[in-house]
Amino acid sequence: MSVPRAEVPKRGPRDRAVFLRELIAALPEGARALDAGCGPGSWPYALRPDLDVTSFDIKFPPGPPPRSERVRVFRGDLARLPLRADTFDFTVCHYVLEHVTELHECCDELARVTRPGGTVYVSVPRAAAFDDRLYRFAGLFAKYALMKFRKRLEHQQRFDFHSLIDLFYARGLRLTATARVPAGFSWMNDPRTKALQGAFTAALAGLFALTGVDLARDANFVLTFEKVGDVGYRKVTHVCRECGEHAIVTPSASGATGGSWTCPYCGRPNPFGRAR
Numbered sequence: 001m002s003v004p005r006a007e008v009p010k011r012g013p014r015d016r017a018v019f020l021r022e023l024i025a026a027l028p029e030g031a032r033a034l035d036a037g038c039g040p041g042s043w044p045y046a047l048r049p050d051l052d053v054t055s056f057d058i059k060f061p062p063g064p065p066p067r068s069e070r071v072r073v074f075r076g077d078l079a080r081l082p083l084r085a086d087t088f089d090f091t092v093c094h095y096v097l098e099h100v101t102e103l104h105e106c107c108d109e110l111a112r113v114t115r116p117g118g119t120v121y122v123s124v125p126r127a128a129a130f131d132d133r134l135y136r137f138a139g140l141f142a143k144y145a146l147m148k149f150r151k152r153l154e155h156q157q158r159f160d161f162h163s164l165i166d167l168f169y170a171r172g173l174r175l176t177a178t179a180r181v182p183a184g185f186s187w188m189n190d191p192r193t194k195a196l197q198g199a200f201t202a203a204l205a206g207l208f209a210l211t212g213v214d215l216a217r218d219a220n221f222v223l224t225f226e227k228v229g230d231v232g233y234r235k236v237t238h239v240c241r242e243c244g245e246h247a248i249v250t251p252s253a254s255g256a257t258g259g260s261w262t263c264p265y266c267g268r269p270n271p272f273g274r275a276r
Contacts (some may be wrong), residue, residue, distance in 0.1 A: 018177035018224055020094060023121060024048055027090055034078075034088040034113060036078055037096030041065035054083070079105035086115045093122050095220075100156045103167075111171035111227065120173055120225040121230040123181075127158035131183035138193075144176040164221060170231035173225035183219035 009019060017023050024043055027033065035042050035055035040062045056076040064073045078083065078093075079102040091114045094191055100106045115118050125132040136155050143151045165175055179192055188197040208214050236246040240263040251262045258270040 003063065006110065016177040016224070018179050019196050020027070020092065020121060020123075020222075021047070023090065025053075027051060031086060031089040033090045034083075034092065035089060037074070037099070039063055041219055042094040043090050045071055070134045070154055074157075077082055078109055081109045081113060081141040083113045085112045089115060089118050091118065091120045093120070095123050095125070096203070097124050098157050098159065101156055103157050111168070111173055114173075114227045116227055116229055119228050120168070120227065121177070121223070122164070122168070122225070123220060123222045124157075124159045124164065125155070125220050126218060127160060129183065129195040129217075130157075130215040131185065132198050135187060135266075142164065159221065160222060164223070166233050168225050172227060172229045172230055172231055174228045174230075176224045176226050178221065178223045180218040181222055183215075183216040185216075193229070238270070238272075239264060241270050242270065 003245045009022075011022065013016065017026050022045055024033075027048065029050045030052060032052045033054070038057050039057035044067060045051070045068075049068075049070065051070065053071045054074075054084065055071065056078075057064070058075065058077055060075075065071065067073050078096065078100060091110055094109055097103060097106060110122075112119055125135070126182050127133075132155065136153070139151070139153045139155065142148050143153060168175070171238060177267070185197060185201055188194065188200065204215050207215060236248065238249045238261065239245070240245045240247060243263060243266040245263060245265040247261070247264055262269055
């Protein structure tokens with residue numbers, strides 16, 4: 001019986017860098033990197049001691065990353081950063097956005113502090129995945145079944161691919177690479193669940209071997225964006241049932257819209273048929 005071999009994901013000749021370590025390795029010497037919501041560090045900073053790294057988090061439960069001459073660490077809120085605009089060549093937001101309360105303000109700041117032409121790396125869980133649903137259930141169970149009513153539910157946001165893309169396209173960033181990543185269940189490294197981790201992941205592997213159902217599949221989104229400045233997100237509120245063209249229907253100042261709207265292309269009336 002052959003033993004499975006694990007290796008670092010390899011890039012083909014036409015593959016763009018998307019995973020954090022290969023992005024870090026590709027940065028030019030002296031590049032300015034921001035580690036947003038860093039925890040103990042989103043990557044081992046010692047891999048590239050030549051980079052100029054700024055890292056922050058709102059709290060440091062496992063302790064902050066080690067400081068050095070080229071690594072600055074501070075306590076801060078992603079929704080309101082004390083940093084200059086257009087500063088960083090590479091901005092990292094590694095499994096952070098699902099935890100924030102003010103999602104749009106945090107995305108505003110990620111875009112603001114990244115220089116034109118710079119890269120924003122984002123990783124988040126996929127809301128429809130088993131892993132994210134299990135994590136949310138565990139949080140709800142601890143809060144209500146165990147009566148820890150003051151406990152904060154950690155996953156505040158839910159993401160699907162299109163809503164995630166819209167968030168950044170609306171802020172002048174363009175998708176350059178993406179990957180779907182399976183669940184590693186690394187959140188079970190918490191001392192309270194560590195004893196269950198091995199048996200749990202073995203059970204999932206057994207389920208897959210028996211039925212072909214892979215509950216770890218496509219659990220997370222990993223994406224990179226380039227700050228291009230042009231807004232790539234456009235809004236449409238209605239589609240004409242007669243000619244099929246797109247329209248923006250704005251309620252009148254009085255709030256009275258009547259029972260129909262007129263297509264700006266073909267001039268034919270359309271009933272609302274949906275929320276105004």
